[in-house]
Amino acid sequence: MAIDLGALYAPGIPVVLLVAFAAYTIYAYFSDGLSHIPGPAIARISNLWKINAAFHAEMPWRNIALHRKYGPLVRIGHNMVSVNDPEAYPVINGFKRVFRKTKFYSTAEAWYKGKPLPTIITARDRQYHSQLLRVAGGAYSIASGPQMEAKMQPLVDLLLSKMNEFGQSGKRPVNVARLLAHFAFDAMGIINVSEPFGFLEKDVDVQGAIQAIDLANTYFSVIAQAPWMHTFLLGNRFAQSVMEKQNPVLNLALAMVDKRLAAVANADEEKKPDKGGDFLGRLLELNESAEVSKAGNKLRYEQIVSLVLANTMAGYATVAIALRSILYLLARHRDVYARLQRELDEAFASGALSQPPNHTVAEASKLPYLDAVIVEALRVHPVLGLILEREVPEGGAVLAGQHVPEGTIVGFNPWVILHNTQVYGEDADVFRPERWLEADETRLREMKRCNITFGAGPRTCQGKNIGMMEILKLMPALMHRFDFALANPGEEWQVTGHWFTMQSKMDMIFTPRRQQ
Numbered sequence: 001m002a003i004d005l006g007a008l009y010a011p012g013i014p015v016v017l018l019v020a021f022a023a024y025t026i027y028a029y030f031s032d033g034l035s036h037i038p039g040p041a042i043a044r045i046s047n048l049w050k051i052n053a054a055f056h057a058e059m060p061w062r063n064i065a066l067h068r069k070y071g072p073l074v075r076i077g078h079n080m081v082s083v084n085d086p087e088a089y090p091v092i093n094g095f096k097r098v099f100r101k102t103k104f105y106s107t108a109e110a111w112y113k114g115k116p117l118p119t120i121i122t123a124r125d126r127q128y129h130s131q132l133l134r135v136a137g138g139a140y141s142i143a144s145g146p147q148m149e150a151k152m153q154p155l156v157d158l159l160l161s162k163m164n165e166f167g168q169s170g171k172r173p174v175n176v177a178r179l180l181a182h183f184a185f186d187a188m189g190i191i192n193v194s195e196p197f198g199f200l201e202k203d204v205d206v207q208g209a210i211q212a213i214d215l216a217n218t219y220f221s222v223i224a225q226a227p228w229m230h231t232f233l234l235g236n237r238f239a240q241s242v243m244e245k246q247n248p249v250l251n252l253a254l255a256m257v258d259k260r261l262a263a264v265a266n267a268d269e270e271k272k273p274d275k276g277g278d279f280l281g282r283l284l285e286l287n288e289s290a291e292v293s294k295a296g297n298k299l300r301y302e303q304i305v306s307l308v309l310a311n312t313m314a315g316y317a318t319v320a321i322a323l324r325s326i327l328y329l330l331a332r333h334r335d336v337y338a339r340l341q342r343e344l345d346e347a348f349a350s351g352a353l354s355q356p357p358n359h360t361v362a363e364a365s366k367l368p369y370l371d372a373v374i375v376e377a378l379r380v381h382p383v384l385g386l387i388l389e390r391e392v393p394e395g396g397a398v399l400a401g402q403h404v405p406e407g408t409i410v411g412f413n414p415w416v417i418l419h420n421t422q423v424y425g426e427d428a429d430v431f432r433p434e435r436w437l438e439a440d441e442t443r444l445r446e447m448k449r450c451n452i453t454f455g456a457g458p459r460t461c462q463g464k465n466i467g468m469m470e471i472l473k474l475m476p477a478l479m480h481r482f483d484f485a486l487a488n489p490g491e492e493w494q495v496t497g498h499w500f501t502m503q504s505k506m507d508m509i510f511t512p513r514r515q516q
């Protein structure tokens with residue numbers, strides 16, 4: 001009699017699968033030593049929760065909701081804990097016991113000559129990062145000085161004239177999200193090499209760089225939730241042999257560096273490009289200094305390119321997002337708008353702000369309500385929407401009273417901590433600049449301590465002063481020249497909850513306030 005092998009094995013296969021699944025679940029649940037930390041069931045055994053949240057571009061809001069349900073520590077993936085406790089802040093972001101960045105960041109690296117090119121933002125190795133920072137640190141400070149402010153002025157003027165031109169003096173809606181992206185990208189050309197790329201002037205996405213960053217933002221936000229996936233997709237020699245040469249942002253960075261190096265090499269002493277006048281000039285100058293050589297920190301060509309590349313990506317996206325938030329939130333909150341307008345008008349009338357277009361960043365930074373509006377807009381809508389991942393070092397750590405083993409991925413999502421109701425009040429989700437002016441001393445100190453708009457600790461933002469310079473240069477001039485309002489006030493803007501929390505669908509009408 002023939003034996004039907006299929007019939008014999010058929011009931012066995014589901015049982016084997018079930019047992020294997022149960023064994024994996026128990027292993028995954030306990031193996032990372034985090035079973036005492038609460039979180040959604042799926043996040044306790046896999047990375048599916050966070051991949052799903054990133055895939056749907058909803059990480060900021062889902063991450064906030066989890067903390068409101070489970071408390072200050074939430075397990076959001078295998079071996080990963082999201083933190084929302086101000087006391088854990090100095091532990092994770094301290095200078096003494098550094099929690100290094102995770103592989104999450106490596107997936108954002110461009111490739112150059114067949115290898116990933118770590119930047120000052122993505123670098124995980126402490127020594128490598130320190131070398132970049134030791135040389136470049138000085139270049140970030142000079143780029144926000146008065147010389148740079150003067151170089152930025154024509155770009156501000158151009159933006160205002162484009163708002164008027166495209167809006168036909170207040171008669172047509174303007175795609176302001178696009179204009180601000182063009183402004184912010186050109187601003188990085190000025191910061192790096194004193195020259196805009198031409199986004200604003202020509203109203204084009206130069207070399208498709210903005211589209212490339214948008215695509216990279218989507219890819220990175222999802223894939224970085226399980227970095228091993230990157231190796232099988234774009235993080236390998238085969239994919240990069242096709243893609244490397246077609247990376248428009250890398251190509252822009254290479255072109256900036258090559259052009260400057262050629263100018264330096266060819267010009268006679270008197271015609272040499274203004275050395276300290278922009279980021280790259282100052283960087284090259286510092287890199288040639290005896291001090292840098294003596295300390296063995298001299299940067300190689302590709303490291304210089306990586307710094308210019310990092311600035312271009314980070315500086316464009318963050319400032320574009322910040323400016324969009326400020327404009328949109330002002331347009332939505334007319335009482336705030338009116339109060340800010342009064343402050344600016346009085347400042348122009350009294351001379352506290354010089355007459356446009358000559359007001360300075362130093363003058364604008366003294367206006368309390370303008371400052372509160374900017375800080376509050378960046379708090380309500382942080383530019384980064386994912387966790388700033390860090391690895392718990394040897395010996396583990398105590399976070400929110402719980403032991404977390406070494407090797408665990410931990411971190412703060414700016415959206416979570418900046419919407420923390422214990423720190424910012426029960427109305428933490430509301431845009432209310434007054435909270436920064438009304439808070440008593442203790443509360444204000446805590447609000448500032450938890451303000452990770454620009455990151456924190458050893459990996460804090462190097463371009464903060466540059467970003468603030470752009471915002472403070474633009475906002476008073478814009479509000480002096482135009483009244484602005486949403487073209488479609490009945491519709492919400494669109495926000496992408498990825499790494500860069502990009503916004504769109506916020507067209508506005510810009511009505512000239514004075515005779516031009």
Ligand code: HEM
Pocket residue numbers: 120121122133191310311312314315316318319322378383384388389452453454455456458459460461462463464466467468
């Ligand atoms: C409103 C504007 C900006 C905001 C809100 C912002 C925010 C941030 C945040 C949150 C981080 C930390 C990221 C992390 O821990 O993973 C960061 C890092 C960084 N940002 Fe910015 N940024 C802004 C503008 C800029 C500009 C204009 C530049 C360049 C000119 C820049 C260059 C950098 C660099 C180089 C780092 C990495 C620092 C390091 O790891 O050593 N940022 N930024």
